[in-house]
Amino acid sequence: MAAVYQALHRRVSSLICRLHSTYVRKMRYLNQLKEDDSLCRQAQTSGTFYLFHNLSPFLQKAGKKYLVPQLSAAEMKGILEKFQEAEQWIEKSVLIGCSDEHRPRFALDLGALDKSVIESELQGSFTDLRKALFVVDGEDSPLLASAHSLLQWHESHQYCSRTGQPTQKNPAGSKRVCHASGVTYYPQMSPVVIALVSDGSRCLLARQPSFPPGMFTALSGFCDMGENVEEAVRREVAEEVGLEVESLRYSASQHWPFPGSSLMIACHALVGAQRAEISVDTLELEEARWFGLEEIVEGLKREPRSSKRDDGGCLPWFPPKQAIAHQLIQEWVQQQTAQTA
Ligand SMILES: NC(=O)c1ccc[n+]([C@@H]2O[C@H](COP(=O)([O-])OP(=O)(O)OC[C@H]3O[C@@H](n4cnc5c(N)ncnc54)[C@H](O)[C@@H]3O)[C@@H](O)[C@H]2O)c1
Numbered sequence: 068m069a070a071v072y073q074a075l076h077r078r079v080s081s082l083i084c085r086l087h088s089t090y091v092r093k094m095r096y097l098n099q100l101k102e103d104d105s106l107c108r109q110a111q112t113s114g115t116f117y118l119f120h121n122l123s124p125f126l127q128k129a130g131k132k133y134l135v136p137q138l139s140a141a142e143m144k145g146i147l148e149k150f151q152e153a154e155q156w157i158e159k160s161v162l163i164g165c166s167d168e169h170r171p172r173f174a175l176d177l178g179a180l181d182k183s184v185i186e187s188e189l190q191g192s193f194t195d196l197r198k199a200l201f202v203v204d205g206e207d208s209p210l211l212a213s214a215h216s217l218l219q220w221h222e223s224h225q226y227c228s229r230t231g232q233p234t235q236k237n238p239a240g241s242k243r244v245c246h247a248s249g250v251t252y253y254p255q256m257s258p259v260v261i262a263l264v265s266d267g268s269r270c271l272l273a274r275q276p277s278f279p280p281g282m283f284t285a286l287s288g289f290c291d292m293g294e295n296v297e298e299a300v301r302r303e304v305a306e307e308v309g310l311e312v313e314s315l316r317y318s319a320s321q322h323w324p325f326p327g328s329s330l331m332i333a334c335h336a337l338v339g340a341q342r343a344e345i346s347v348d349t350l351e352l353e354e355a356r357w358f359g360l361e362e363i364v365e366g367l368k369r370e371p372r373s374s375k376r377d378d379g380g381c382l383p384w385f386p387p388k389q390a391i392a393h394q395l396i397q398e399w400v401q402q403q404t405a406q407t408a
Pocket residue numbers: 257259261284285286287288289321323325326329331351386390391392393
């Protein structure tokens with residue numbers, strides 16, 4: 068028995084080791100591409116390309132599914148030749164990852180070219196990011212979101228804020244340099260806290276006037292300069308609903324491409340059941356209220372389309388699984404269910 072266990076243990080360890088080494092090798096290769104410009108230029112000739120047009124990703128429909136095609140360098144050349152454009156377009160691409168076999172992946176925005184020509188040539192369409200993220204496969208949406216954010220950052224950092232001179236991107240797109248001042252600019256994200264507030268038996272969800280009818284989500288807010296996560300959660304909850312957080316627990320984080328590029332830091336926050344009276348900041352929120360377990364479970368089953376009531380109003384529904392708010396709500400349901408079991 069001990070021998071079987073040891074053999075099994077050896078196999079699992081060697082499998083884990085192999086998995087680790089694939090991952091480590093991949094991360095080191097990507098880092099090399101960011102640091103070594105000639106290696107990255109070479110990689111552009113063997114890599115694959117995700118296309119965007121004015122920051123909308125290119126998708127192809129296959130039956131009911133939406134695919135995110137990766138074009139080879141040769142296919143890219145074919146497309147660019149349609150416009151008699153030189154291959155220097157490829158230089159505008161940004162590195163967004165690589166396959167396990169070290170085939171680099173780039174994203175390229177062809178916003179200056181006629182979109183309908185590309186769409187009919189490649190039989191697909193450039194689709195608004197908000198729609199694209201929710202119709203593509205799970206593993207493609209984070210890739211599209213980070214590619215979008217990186218392309219957007221490059222688009223808005225064309226000039227040095229000190230000298231006003233144009234900045235140059237490195238081939239990987241991991242930085243831009245102003246040669247006049249020597250300043251290097253790196254892509255930035257804004258930290259945002261998102262907190263699911265609970266009083267022990269209910270959770271608090273809110274809606275902004277700009278949300279689709281019926282949609283409620285957890286409280287969120289941009290971190291102020293110098294604030295840590297705990298301080299940002301306490302402040303946002305106080306500002307938006309007038310409650311004092313007693314304790315909080317980190318859950319997970321997510322890159323979020325709206326409105327710019329945010330790092331969403333998700334937490335569960337607890338307030339005292341005796342001090343749970345909400346006073347809503349109506350400048351930011353249209354409504355905030357407590358939800359019981361049953362109402363949350365029902366809301367999770369609902370889709371925007373099925374939320375319409377006969378009187379024209381809407382029953383509450385919650386963000387889809389791609390949003391970290393969904394994960395927080397699911398975790399809260401699991402915790403409540405375990406408590407009441
Ligand atoms: N992925 C998710 O599940 C999820 C859920 C909820 C909110 N969010 C995102 O969180 C973000 C922040 O939430 P919020 O709107 O409640 O924030 P918020 O409560 O801080 O209010 C937004 C306001 O903050 C100010 N602000 C401060 N720093 C800013 C910055 N760096 N960029 C933009 N505005 C800044 C602006 O005046 C803006 O109008 C939203 O943009 C939303 O897309 C994501």
